[in-house]
Amino acid sequence: MASLVLFEHENFGGNSITIENDTSNLSDLGWNDKTSSVKIMSGEWQLWSNADFNGVALQLTPGDYPKLTEIDGRFNDVISSVKAFVG
Helix, strand or coil, rough: EEEEEEEEEHHHHHEEECCCCCCHHHHHHCCCCCCCEEEECCCEEEEEEEEEEEHHHHHCCCCEEHHHHHCCCCCCCCCCCCEEEEE
C-alpha cells in the first residue's frame, strides 16, 4: 500500500496528515493548499496543483522532501490532490 505524509510547513513542521489512497480533492479532508513538505513512506506519488488530478503535477519517489519549493518553486501551499503512481 502506498503512503505519504503531508506537512503544513517546511522541514516537516506544523500539522500533518497521512494519506494512503488517491485523493481527488484535499478540501474534503480540510487540507487544500496547505502542504510545504512531504514524506513519501511507500510507493510513488503524484502531487497535483488542482483538484481532480489537474494542473501541474510533481512526481515523487519514497523519501523525505523538507522543502517542496527546492524541487519546484511553484509547489508551496498549492497541492489540491494526490495520486499513487503506477508505472
